[in-house]
Amino acid sequence: MSAVLAVVLPLTLMLLFPAPERYRRLAIALTPWSGAALFLPLLTRPEVAFSWPLLGVSLRVDEVNQPLILLTAVAWNLSAWFAWNTIERDRRWFWSGWLGALSGMSLLLLAGDIASFYIGYALLTLSAYLLITHEHNPQAWRAARVYLVMAFVGEAAILSGILLLAGTIGNADFASFTGHHETLSASPARWLLLAGFAVKMGIMPLHLWLPLAHPVAPVPASAILSGVIVKAGLMGWLRFVPGLPEDPAWIGWTLIWLGLFTAFAGVVIGLTQERIKTVLAYSTISQMGLILAAFGLTILLPDQRNALLALVGFMALHHGLNKAALFLACGSSLALGRIGTVLFALPALSLSAFPFTSGYLAKNALKAAVHHTPAEILGVVLALTSTATALLLWHAWQIARHTRTRNPSLQPSWALLVLSGLVLPWIWAAGHDLIEPVKIYMLWAAVWPLILTAVIVAAAVRLNWRASGQIPEGDLVVLVEQLAGHLPRLLAQRERRHRPHSHLLDRLHQLQGFFEHHQRSVQATGLAALLLIGLLWLTLWN
């Protein structure tokens, strides 16, 4: 029941929003708390199935979705408070989108079968559109357009994959996937699904929409877009394309290198950006690359699979909370002096894997996992990602310092989110045996990248390196847009001139008139009769 409530409550509230004012009171009162409904299933851990709605719906909470449910519940609810206080114009649309996205997110997280997951996913995708377009300015429209195009590219891949799966195993429960290993590993569905969900996650080169869309949304919306919604793609991976025992190593390696490439490329491009939310968006891309690398490891190292999967969930939780907190920072603080600085710095450091932060935990666990495996070399690379992240966040901080916000105010929800970003991952890690004992070399491994960062920063300041503005926001999308610019012309309807319809008839009329003119004379009929007599004679006479 709690699972159903978590899905249906936001949906109901959303449907109430277009209604006239007096019916909306209840909706308004409940909306900031609607995310909290997700805590209930987290506590009750339900497992329910209904046969009659749609193609059958089953909902459940299990190991895989737990961290993400937690993330969603916390980040969404706190962002909702934030939004409640800051969003002023056009609230109906904002909240419709917000609640729709929440409902979709909840459904996809809780879904236990293919169809339900897809329904949630589609709802999420569409509702997020409303969040992105909220500002109604040209940038927003552009971003929304790119978002929608990319979302549908992803959706297409996902739908293809899902239909391919459905054709072989029907609307299967995820729990039963293990029974279909052979089908799954051979099916192109897998690759389609991987690619489709990668769009949502912002894995390069499918990230086009992300650096455009995240910045244009209102602050709280950006927070959940970057913090939570991108994780929907991850959820898809975890559900649909978990690593299989038969998988060859190259799959793992491919994913890992793709993830690492995304991680670094995101940072490089992010460093050239001038708007803080854009920088943060690229940071998200980078971080998701990291998570992809971790996901790749689950395939590469099958014997550590379960631990690594838990780790991936943990990383998602950690990144989600902290990145959401960082985004909220853009909306409120930055001029608030010390408190603001602290509240910005804490999540930033955490993401950079500063010792004893949740990021540190994650990195440590990863490094431990690759230790003494063929992927050992990754240890160094992972450390370098911390350097890169730290650099990027430093860049963000630099921009933030020079940005003036109107009406700065300290939103408690922001502070709470920062706090939960510090605390919750630790609690989670403690509960899931993810805390490695502190060892010096590990500490050092966490610190040297940051020192490297400091050196680079110092050098940059000294040498006055400026890379800003060299790569446009959204990088590749500019090229794509230029190409796509020709499409409307191709599609444009050419008005065909309507030919006078009687043309043929007129011609026929003349012809018939001419014919009849000559036919009417007795002579013609006589001649015809004579000819006919002859013909008949010939044909009768054998």
Added chain:
Amino acid sequence: MMDQLMFWTPLLTVIVSALTGIVIFVAGERHALLRIILNLAAAIAKLLLVVMIGLLVRNGFTPEFRVSLVPGLDLVLRADALSMLFASLSAVLWLVTTVYAIAYLERSPNRARFFGFFSLCVAATMGISMAGNLLTFFIFYELLTLTTWPLVVHNGTATAIRAGGTYLRYTLSGGALFLVGLVWLYGISGPQAFVAGGTLADHAVDARLSLQIIFVLLTIGMGVKAALFPLHGWLPKAMVAPAPVSALLHAVAVVKAGAFGLIRLVEDVYGADLVADLGLDLPLLLIAAFTILYGSVQALRQVDLKKRLAFSTVSQVSYIILGIAIGGPVATVGGIVHLVHQGLMKIILFFCAGIFANLLGVKRIDQLDGIGRRMPWTSTSFTVGALGMIGLPPVAGFVSKWYLGAGAVEAGRTWVVAILVTSSVLNAAYFLPVLKRIWLHPPPDQWPHEARVSRLETGSLVGSAIVAAVLSLGVGLLAGHPLSPLNWVDSIVAGYFP
């Protein structure tokens, strides 16, 4: 008593509408109230009748009416599960459309003619759904052409007349080929009763080529109405008709008659196995697939709302044909159930387009800006329909798409999934911008042509659209329910694939 009931009820469904039509003609233009009452009463009576027959069929009876036209040539009306599917769709949508049409045509001239033919059109549709053999099907099929033509040209403008001409050129030519095929088939194997799995398997060896040609002829005949490429040309032009007509043409009567006929042809005359054996399934599949894409691309190019919807229909109806062409139980379910789903969804869209045009004079897509604020309910209904067309859950369209895709994979035609997905993307490409305009753009200062209408009228118009929207949402949401069309179709298809 029971025997009599079994004999007459199928005919009664046809008679109810036909009689209504005739009485409306006779009553003439002046008796507006009588006409309204009669229309509604007949629609409700028909619905009840269909429900009753539906119950009979569900309990294993097969009501059948039979009369001989020429010795050896019977007119047979029989209610089986498939016919009840189509009949109930028609009955439900007729009721809704009647309410809509009464409000829509308030104060316009020639209403007696309109509603007369409207009723006759439904009678023909009923006949099509109940037809028990190919000849009966053909008779009502042609009757449908006849009765829809006056509706298409109802506006009486030169454009309407031209459109009507185009409509006839296509449908009557198709009908002629149909007839040739029918006679040919009759010559080979006698009257073609609809029997699950077909009856022609015995002739597959000695009359192989004939059967192939006949199939092509019949497919062309039905494909014209189903707007299969390249036989779809009439459909966009027929958009000049009043909105209820477009709605009826697209959702229930005409295109569906064609699609329904193809289902009958493939499943009940030839049988899916024989179609596959004759090598006809792949060409049909290819045509359907191409039509799906072609219709979507064309829809993308339209600026007129109704035209865009029309091409959308071209594309969507081919899903049905796609389903039966793929073969295999799952895809067949998807195809047949789309008959219902597409009907429900498309009728919303046309209702809404009609409301926009009628109340605000909005006909082009670029005029839709901000109409969502002015007409939230209509726009919401439109949104439901549009999302369903794209195939987004939980609207009904998703269910069909799911079954089609899964069925294609099951039948080993994986590439069809690509068609489905591409079509979905294209659908999104031509519907989402419309939705964006409706909801997110600022409204203009003045609407093109604002009509002053009574609340009752607006209520009936919008109400019909909402009912249709609720239905299509409901059918999708409750797809798993034992009484849903999906399960009904499941049981039908179980007969085809024992």
Added chain:
Amino acid sequence: MTTEALALIVFLPLLAAAGAVVLPTAWLGLSIRVGLMPLPLLLLIPTLEVLENGAYRIALAGHSAPLGIAWQLDPLSLLMLWLNVGMTLLISLHANCSFRPGQPHAHRFWPLWLLLFAGMNALLLSADLFNIYVTLELVTLTAIGLIALEGKPPALRAAMRYLLLALLASLLYLLGVGLIYGQTGVLDLYLLAERLAPGWLSVTAIALMIVGLLIKAAIFPLHAWLPAAHGNAPGPVSAILSAMVVKVSIYLIWRLWFWGVPEWDLDRAALLLGVLGGMAIVYGSLAALVQQRLKLIIAYSTVAQLGYLLLLFPLASTLAFQAASYHLLSHGMAKAAMFLAAANILRSLGTDRLRHLAGIDQRLPLDVFALALGGVSIMGLPPSGGFLAKWLFLEAAWSARAWSWLILIALGGLLAAAYLFRVLAVVCLHPRRRGNHRHLKRTPDTASLAAMLLAVGAIIAGFTSAPILDLVEAGLPPGLPR
């Protein structure tokens, strides 16, 4: 009984015509009734006889065949008689409105009308080639008189042309009859079969007679007289001419062909006639497509539809016979309905130019409906007699594997739809000016009713074919393949 009934069927209208001439105007209505009304009842008696015992033959004046004239009533002629009687009665209902006794042309119209009726009945009964010639002349002369009755110049011209060509046709026929008599020494149609060997004189004779009849039947390319004549005649006259009069000529060709010379090798000639029929279908339809007047469209439609009756020759089977007979029947009713409806429209509008017909369906709904229903049957759309006929034709063509005829028949329906829907489209067009039809004259209800009855008859013919087809089958010439 049968002889008496048949005698009355011929002589009662004749007497009534005489009565209409000789009696004062006040008695005209009575004469009409006496001449028309009892006929269906009278016809019942021979019907029962024929159904029971097959063909019925009367030697007139007691002199049997080679010497005297015989009447022969077989199922086919029975069907034709019924058609003639039924159609004439229904059309008379209409004529009774436009030519109500007391109105200007009534006392001229009715005697001719009754003579035409009697002539047709005599023609259908006659088994004697020369007697048929005389009846044909009677029918032709009365028909032309009826066409020219109202004295409008186009009608007069049309009548004159018809007269000249009909006389030419009669001469050809008469020459043929003379030659046949020279060859066989008999004039009885049913005695020819065994006596007429396909020598080259007899071939010439048959060819002459057939061409003569083809002229009277207005088969393309000998149709030139028909559209103007049927298009300008008074409504009831157009109706009976198109529905029955032209068709009996083709009926006579059937008789000659299948009963007169059944033993001949006719394949090539049959093909020729079939081709003529096909050309008639195509040409008539195309010509109808470009006419600007309703009645001319319907008249050209007759030119086209007559072509189907010739398809019987190449197909030559039981099915084809049923098809042709059924076509004759349903086309007759439909065409009569259309002409009557057109006459009503013409009468109330003062014109039947297409462009003036816009929106007329609101004013004359019943007539337009009759027009449309008749059109449905002509197009061969179901459910209608026209459809069944087309179906049977197609089946016959299929059975004979005659693909070209099959295509032609299918195409013919489409062409018919093209020209008929052109009319209906105009009718549905909104009139440009509201006052377009302000000066409408009311049509009498009976006039519309007659049109409607015939139209409904044409539709109902789509359901009740069995007895008629059985009748046709019973009356087939021997030795026809199924």
Added chain:
Amino acid sequence: MIGLALDLLIIVSLIGLAIQSINAASLFRGILHFVVLGLAMSLAWARLDAPDLAMAEAAIGAGVTGALMMIAYRRLIEIQPDQESSLRPPPSRLAVPIALAAGALVGVIGLAAIQAEPMPALAGTAVLENLGSTGLGNPITGVLLLFRGFDTLLEITVLLAALLSAQAVTRQVDLDQSLTTQDPDTPLVGALLAIVVPLTVLVSVHLLKAGGQETGGAFQAGAVLAACGVLLVLTGRLGASRQYSPLVNTGLLVGLLSFILIGLAPLLWGQPLLALPGLWAIYWIESAMMISIALTLVLLFAGAGSLKRRDHG
């Protein structure tokens, strides 16, 4: 030999007159030639051993037709005195070939028919065999009234139909316009009529009576009687009328009615339809027909619905 020469002479004149009647410079001369052509035709019939036809041709073909044409011509020139100057003959490059072909067709058919094996003319033989039992001497009358009486019945119906049709197309307005010559009351006319009328009546009665045994018959007699009527009309003794006249109408129909009623009557006592009950019936019908035919022809001539007597002083 002389016969052949006579035949040739007749034939040449036939051809010449035919050409002239069609191609004569004026329409009037054409009519004259046509009437003479009729007379030549009757000579031809005589040469072809068909005296009945000769008689009929002379009376009907030449006489009545000629009179009808004349009166029609007169009506035409009242409307448009110059009948032909404004007419352009239809362009006809094909006329001669068609005419040649048609002529050749008829010629070949005729020659072939003559050359063909003589077939037993069953019907003709039967007529000659059965004639004896009827009491009639003229086989043609036998054929026309007894053996193929129905033809004759329909034939007078055709004549009636032609009259009715002609009446239907005749404009009724100018009926009362006199058809008479300028000066009807010349004494000579009266005297002439006093001789001619009884004479023609006598001739026609004779023809009628003769018809039974030798040449003659109702048609010939009717035509002669009609000639008398025409004369009366031309001299103004009879005038066209629009008035309904029971007498005229009864006379018009007495032939047809008698034939039908006497033909139907045998059914009452079980005899075959149209089996005439004896010679009296034949004569009765012949006489009635004669009157009807004569009246019909006169009415056709007068272009009128009825006739009425006119008194001249």
Added chain:
Amino acid sequence: MDSATLYVLAAAVLFGIGVHGLIVSAHLMRKLFAINIMGSSIFILLVATATPISGQADPIPQALVLTGIVIAVSATAFGLALMVRMSQETGKATLAVEDEPENDD
């Protein structure tokens, strides 16, 4: 060459003349002459080609021709009346195609 043959040839020539006249004459009365001449030629043919029965002329063809003559007269009389009326209505006694407006009412 007997007289029957001669008359047959005469009939042929007459028929040709009739046909020619029918075609080339503009005036309706001349067309009626032509038709009548054609009719006469056919009648001659019928009688001339009849086979005598034991020396006696076959009465049947003669009876037929007699009927034919009457019918021809009837038709001619009607044709004349029609012609007169046409002339009254249109001023001309001709069927020239040029006079007819197309599709006349």
